[in-house]
Amino acid sequence: AQSVSQHNHHVILSEAASLELGCNYSYGGTVNLFWYVQYPGQHLQLLLKYFSGDPLVKGIKGFEAEFIKSKFSFNLRKPSVQWSDTAEYFCAVRAGGATNKLIFGTGTLLAVQP
Amino acid sequence: NAGVTQTPKFQVLKTGQSMTLQCAQDMNHNSMYWYRQDPGMGLRLIYYSASEGTTDKGEVPNGYNVSRLNKREFSLRLESAAPSQTSVYFCASSEIFGSYGAFFGQGTRLTVV
Numbered sequence: 001a002q003s004v005s006q007h008n009h010h011v012i013l014s015e016a017a018s019l020e021l022g023c024n025y026s027y028g029g030t031v032n033l034f035w036y037v038q039y040p041g042q043h044l045q046l047l048l049k050y051f052s053g054d055p056l057v058k059g060i061k062g063f064e065a066e067f068i069k070s071k072f073s074f075n076l077r078k079p080s081v082q083w084s085d086t087a088e089y090f091c092a093v094r095a096g097g098a099t100n101k102l103i104f105g106t107g108t109l110l111a112v113q114p
Numbered sequence: 115n116a117g118v119t120q121t122p123k124f125q126v127l128k129t130g131q132s133m134t135l136q137c138a139q140d141m142n143h144n145s146m147y148w149y150r151q152d153p154g155m156g157l158r159l160i161y162y163s164a165s166e167g168t169t170d171k172g173e174v175p176n177g178y179n180v181s182r183l184n185k186r187e188f189s190l191r192l193e194s195a196a197p198s199q200t201s202v203y204f205c206a207s208s209e210i211f212g213s214y215g216a217f218f219g220q221g222t223r224l225t226v227v
Contacts, residue, residue: 009154034215043204043218044157090156092215100145100164100210103173106156 002027004093006105013081014113021076021108023065023091033074034092035065036104044090050074061085086112116140120205120219127195127226135190135222137205143217144210146188147172148180150201151221157204163188164210195226 005024013019025031032051036044048059055067065076074091091105118139127133139146144165149157149172159172161180169180177199179191188207192199202223208216 006156032215036215043220044206045218046215049215094208094215100208101159101162101170101172102147102206102208102216103159104149104157106154 002031002093002095002101002103004091004103004105006091006108008108009106010109010111012111012113015083016080017112019076019078019081019085019110021089021091021110023074023076023105024072025074025091025093026072027093027095029095032094033065033067034094034102035059035063035074035076036090036092038088038090038107040087047076047089081110081112083112083114086110118205118207118217118219120203120222122222123220125222125224127192127224129196129226131195132191132193133195134192135203135205135224136187137189137219138187139205139207139217140186141207141209141217142185143207144185145208145216146182147206147208147216148178148188148190149204149206150174150199151204152201160190160203192224195224197226200224200226 034049035047050067058064094102121136147162148160163169163182166185205219206216
């Protein structure tokens with residue numbers, strides 16, 4: 001069965017600081033990987049995704065993530081955070097094939113201080 | 115384009131009452147999902163339907179049932195609500211092999227007293 005771990009539960013940064021949020025998954029087969037963001041009071045929105053090809057993927061709002069297959073990791077990064085990045089971030093893994101089962105991590109709450 | 119529509123947005127139930135959460139998507143997606151979101155626990159998959167005519171248990175199915183009524187609609191039923199089912203429920207849909215991930219509804223905030 002697939003699972004996702006996010007080890008940073010709560011991160012506090014100052015504006016302009018760099019961000020890296022960890023995500024590790026376990027699944028023996030082909031996976032698709034996602035990062036979602038949830039702003040206060042809103043539903044989840046897709047930040048970026050990895051399906052195949054270049055392991056460094058770029059998403060919206062300056063976010064990027066790197067898929068390292070040997071480490072089963074898909075960490076999210078941003079060089080310089082803004083106050084508006086304050087939100088909860090979720091890593092997710094989808095099993096490949098027709099199963100299409102989508103599992104989320106426990107989330108990381110990011111607070112950016114002005 | 116409505117995307118994924120959930121009803122109701124808010125609901126208060128008494129312990130033991132039953133209710134059905136409705137979800138409909140207009141993107142012609144094959145797969146649909148029900149999650150619950152609780153503080154510190156992320157989104158946990160309750161049930162999902164990879165395609166019309168199939169449903170499967172997720173991580174926390176106990177106390178829930180689902181019906182994939184047709185390709186558009188996927189409902190979640192609480193037969194006998196318990197306080198432990200107080201949560202925010204999200205419905206989502208996606209395409210099998212699709213490259214856009216899942217699209218989420220606005221959520222239903224359920225309180226069981």
